[in-house]
Every structure is written in C-alpha cells, then in structure tokens.
Amino acid sequence: MRYISTRGQVDNISFKDAVMMGLATDGGLLLPEKIPLIDAQQLDAFASMSYAQIAFAIISRFTGDDFPAAELRAIIERSYASFTHAQVTPVVAKDGIHILELFHGPTLAFKDVALQLLGNLFEYLLAERDSKMNILGATSGDTGSAAIYGVRGKERINIFIMHPHGKVSPIQEMQMTTVTDANVFNLAIRGTFDDGQRIIKEVFGDLEFKERYHLGAINSINFARVLAQIVYYFYAFSRVCGSSDKQIDFAVPTGNFGDIFAGYLAKQMGLPIGRLVLATNENNILERFVNAGDYSVGAVVETLSPSMDIQIASNFERYLFYLLDRDSTRLRRTMDEFAVTHRLDFSTAIRQRIGDDFVAMCVDTQHTLAQMRDFHSSCGYVLDPHTAVGVHAGKHFQRDGVPMVCLATAHPAKFAAAVEQAIGQPPQQPQSLQGIEQRPRRCQLVDADTTIIKNYLAENAI
Numbered sequence: 280m281r282y283i284s285t286r287g288q289v290d291n292i293s294f295k296d297a298v299m300m301g302l303a304t305d306g307g308l309l310l311p312e313k314i315p316l317i318d319a320q321q322l323d324a325f326a327s328m329s330y331a332q333i334a335f336a337i338i339s340r341f342t343g344d345d346f347p348a349a350e351l352r353a354i355i356e357r358s359y360a361s362f363t364h365a366q367v368t369p370v371v372a373k374d375g376i377h378i379l380e381l382f383h384g385p386t387l388a389f390k391d392v393a394l395q396l397l398g399n400l401f402e403y404l405l406a407e408r409d410s411k412m413n414i415l416g417a418t419s420g421d422t423g424s425a426a427i428y429g430v431r432g433k434e435r436i437n438i439f440i441m442h443p444h445g446k447v448s449p450i451q452e453m454q455m456t457t458v459t460d461a462n463v464f465n466l467a468i469r470g471t472f473d474d475g476q477r478i479i480k481e482v483f484g485d486l487e488f489k490e491r492y493h494l495g496a497i498n499s500i501n502f503a504r505v506l507a508q509i510v511y512y513f514y515a516f517s518r519v520c521g522s523s524d525k526q527i528d529f530a531v532p533t534g535n536f537g538d539i540f541a542g543y544l545a546k547q548m549g550l551p552i553g554r555l556v557l558a559t560n561e562n563n564i565l566e567r568f569v570n571a572g573d574y575s576v577g578a579v580v581e582t583l584s585p586s587m588d589i590q591i592a593s594n595f596e597r598y599l600f601y602l603l604d605r606d607s608t609r610l611r612r613t614m615d616e617f618a619v620t621h622r623l624d625f626s627t628a629i630r631q632r633i634g635d636d637f638v639a640m641c642v643d644t645q646h647t648l649a650q651m652r653d654f655h656s657s658c659g660y661v662l663d664p665h666t667a668v669g670v671h672a673g674k675h676f677q678r679d680g681v682p683m684v685c686l687a688t689a690h691p692a693k694f695a696a697a698v699e700q701a702i703g704q705p706p707q708q709p710q711s712l713q714g715i716e717q718r719p720r721r722c723q724l725v726d727a728d729t730t731i732i733k734n735y736l737a738e739n740a741i
C-alpha cells in the first residue's frame with residue numbers, strides 16, 4: 280500500500296514513511312492511495328475473532344508488505360494488552376441503544392486506542408532506522424495524557440507535553456504529571472492552550488531546529504491514529520450484527536473529525552453502515568457543514584465536553600479530498616481560500632453528497648445534562664458529557680430495526696464535575712485513578728515563551 284498527500288505534492292510513500300512523516304511535507308494530510316475492501320466472507324469471520332485479531336486483519340490491509348506479519352501482530356497485541364477490559368472495546372446494550380466503550384485504556388479516553396498503537400509503531404520504526412525522536416505536543420487535556428502513556432519508558436523517545444497551567448481538569452493534570460518516567464517531561468506553561476499551539480507552530484517552523492532535534496508530533500494528523508480507530512467500527516459490527524447482510528448505524532461525538540472520519544473510511548471499506556451521526560456541542564461548525572453547507576469558523580465557546588470545544592477540525596481536509604473527487608488542485612485552492620476567509624460554502628450538488636455520508640445534530644448543554652440524567656434514571660448507566668452528546672443525537676436518528684451504536688469516548692470519572700451536576704452524585708472511580716493524588720509528580724512551570732521552550736528542549740532532548 281502506498282500513501283499520497285491530499286495536496287498532491289507527496290506520493291508513492293510507504294506506510295512506515297507516512298507514520299514517520301505525520302503531516303505531509305507539502306502541508307497536506309496523508310491518505311492511502313486506494314481504500315482496501317473487506318468482503319462479506321471476511322466480515323462474517325470477524326464475529327468469532329478477538330479485538331486484536333480483527334485489528335490485525337484491518338491494519339495489515341493498510342500496511343502492505345511493510346512488516347512481517349508476526350511483528351505487526353506483536354505490535355498490535357502489545358498496544359491493547361494495556362487495556363483493562365478483556366474485550367478491549369466492549370459493546371453494551373443499554374436503554375434501547377448500544378454503547379461502544381472506548382475508555383478502558385490507561386488514560387480512560389478513546390485516544391488511548393490510537394496512541395498506544397502509535398507509540399509502539401514509533402518505537403519499532405526508530406529501532407529499525409537506528410534513530411530517535413523528541414515529541415513535542417500541546418494539550419488541553421486528553422491527548423497529552425494519552426500520548427504520554429503511549430510512549431512512557433520507551434527507548435529512543437523523549438516526550439515534552441505543554442499544558443496550560445491551572446487550566447486543565449485536576450484529573451487530567453494528575454494523569455500527566457504522575458508519570459515520572461525519565462523520558463517524560465511535563466511543562467505547565469503560564470498561558471492558555473492557544474499559547475501552547477502558537478509555541479508548537481513556531482518551534483516546528485524552525486526547520487533547522489526541528490531536524491537537529493528530530494522533532495515529532497502526536498496531534499491527530501497522523502494517519503496511523505485514524506487507522507487504529509477504523510478497527511472498532513468493525514469490532515462493534517461483529518459483536519452487534521455478526522453477519523454481513525445486516526445494517527448498523529453509529530453516533531459519534533465529534534471535535535476534530537478524526538473519530539468519525541475513521542467511520543467514514545470503514546464504510547468505504549465495505550462495512551454496512553447506514554447512518555453516520557455526527558454529534559457536536561455548541562461548537563457546531565461541522566454540524567452546520569452537514570446541515571447547511573456552511574463551514575465557517577466561529578469563536579470557541581466552553582462547554583461541558585471540553586475535548587470537543589474545537590472550531591477548526593484538523594482531519595476535515597481528508598474528507599474534503601474525497602468530496603472534491605480527489606482533485607488536489609481544487610483542494611489546494613479551497614484550503615488557500617479557507618486560510619484567508621475562514622469560511623467555505625458548498626453547492627447544492629455537493630451538499631447532497633455530504634448528506635449521503637452523514638447526518639448531524641448540535642446538542643447544547645441543557646440537552647447534554649438532561650440526556651445524562653435520563654439515561655441514568657432509566658438504566659443506571661453513567662454517561663460522560665461527550666458520550667451524552669452522541670447518545671442524544673443517536674437516539675434522535677435511531678431507526679426501527681437498525682442497531683444504533685453510540686461511541687463512548689471517555690470514562691465518566693474523567694469529567695466528574697459534569698456528572699455530579701447532571702445526576703447529583705459523583706461517578707465511580709476506576710482502579711487507575713485510585714490514590715492518584717498521593718503519587719509523586721514531576722512537572723516544570725515555565726513561561727509561555729518559545730525561546731524558553733526551545734532551550735528546555737535542547738537541554739533535555741534525547
């Protein structure tokens with residue numbers, strides 16, 4: 280399998296090179312040249328396979344001959360052995376729908392599914408190339424801790440994660456700073472998440488520095504992350520439907536368009552998905568895109584589901600590439616226009632096609648809280664606020680006779696304040712959080728200054 284960039288200036292690179300490249304060198308996003316197909320017979324066989332076996336069947340279609348099968352299998356097995364549930368991402372039937380629990384990884388959010396795999400892929404590829412990597416990332420909470428857990432203790436990798444001091448939730452902060460492995464550097468910056476992103480841009484923009492220190496990124500533009508997320512759509516189908524003549528619908532709480540784009544690819548691969556429900560909070564640029572052909576950037580508002588408080592969805596360009604019939608020239612023109620005007624409008628013909636791919640709903644704070652409350656009182660199950668956004672939209676679009684699977688993107692204990700606000704009691708603490716307050720922490724408080732961060736990196740780089 281070969282990989283290409285949405286912007287057309289990178290093509291014919293291997294899966295391994297695509298993983299190491301992250302963002303394409305022409306500024307675009309990498310995609311496989313062809314989308315592999317899974318036939319009905321294979322789909323039927325998934326019903327009796329484990330998560331790791333299904334993951335291998337899917338992922339190996341995208342890696343081609345890049346890995347010996349046994350080695351890829353070992354990487355996958357290692358990645359999901361860190362999950363506390365034997366089924367990795369179990370599906371439970373509750374209150375007339377299905378909940379796909381993606382939060383049994385080390386940091387209790389679905390980002391572990393992708394970042395555990397990416398960490399192990401980096402480790403393998405760096406050893407093979409006798410190279411090393413210094414990962415620099417900025418986080419508003421979930422991604423940073425999942426990335427830290429993805430690479431903690433690994434040789435050849437140091438990771439530097441900036442979070443805005445005092446502006447992430449106490450649990451998110453503890454999840455990051457209690458990882459005291461020698462290769463993990465937590466930086467609390469005196470500033471905002473936007474300051475962190477600005478520093479990232481400036482540091483990565485210094486190409487000489489980037490090369491000298493082998494800088495790597497962990498944001499959601501790496502295709503391996505999308506790939507890991509395709510797997511659980513197939514897994515859910517295998518457990519809920521089993522046989523290939525049935526249909527399934529999914530509801531996806533959406534921010535950066537990564538998770539739902541993986542569902543879109545699963546459908547292109549032949550998974551019989553009827554509806555893909557795109558659910559947003561009040562930051563609804565993607566809902567407006569689907570329902571009105573209006574992709575225009577508004578101001579970010581703070582909600583109960585902070586991991587979806589996003590206006591510019593970094594994976595959107597991947598979908599746009601298919602929407603524009605893989606025309607890189609047109610895509611480049613469209614993205615250039617967007618960079619200037621911060622908005623895109625789509626014709627009726629294109630809107631029709633978007634409507635064939637997705638249905639969408641914006642779920643506000645009131646409805647999110649009500650959904651958490653109703654769900655808890657009808658079946659005793661506690662939803663985290665991100666998942667509740669998806670469940671609300673999923674119920675709205677549910678059809679007779681077609682199972683609706685709602686992706687549960689975080690454990691409720693991660694967002695305890697919102698849970699307590701909704702149901703009047705705190706969520707149960709999973710094992711991994713018990714006693715976390717007492718664990719030793721390591722974190723450096725620094726000014727939000729690019730030169731200071733660069734100096735820190737230079738001193739501590741591997």
Ligand SMILES: *Cc1c(COP(=O)(O)O)cnc(C)c1O
Pocket residue numbers: 388389390421422532533534535536537538539586587665688689
């Ligand atoms: C990141 C995140 C999302 C949004 O996923 P995208 O792939 O960015 O659309 C939703 N819920 C939680 C808990 C998250 O951490």
